[in-house]
Amino acid sequence: TAEFTAIEIGKKMGLEDVAVIHKQVMHPSEGTLVEIKGKVPFTIDTSKLIIPKKAQPLSDEEIRKSIDENPMRIVAATVGEDEHSVGLREILDIKHGGIERYGIKC
Incomplete structure (x- = not known):
């Protein structure tokens, strides 16, 4: 069905x-x-489409400045899986290029 x-x-x-x-x-x-x-x-007349400019990602400096101005703490966990198999450690840990590098407390 x-x-x-x-x-x-x-x-x-x-x-x-x-x-x-x-x-x-x-x-x-x-x-x-x-x-x-x-x-x-x-039909669509593609010559009349208004396509917005692609948003530019924030630089590392801009992210750090924002985190300094608005501190945050992240609490993360997994349910039934270890943090390595789901990639959680890589997302968080500064050694793996994670969000801790921006000054976020995990």
Whole structure:
């Protein structure tokens, strides 16, 4: 039923010639991931698109300054896994290039 439901959703979104291109059963309590494709009944004039400039990431100095002005402490944990297998240590630890390098207390 997931396939047919996805097709119906695509039709309600205004797609034409809707087809399922991929289906993956997730955990039974999570349902099914369904990818669909279809045609839209209109065209887009790409010459009239207004595309915003890409946001520039903050520099390390800007991040440190913000953390100095607004100190924060991070509490992190895992449920049933060790911190190395989920990458938590790498995210936090200054030795691994983690957020501690910006002055965040972990």
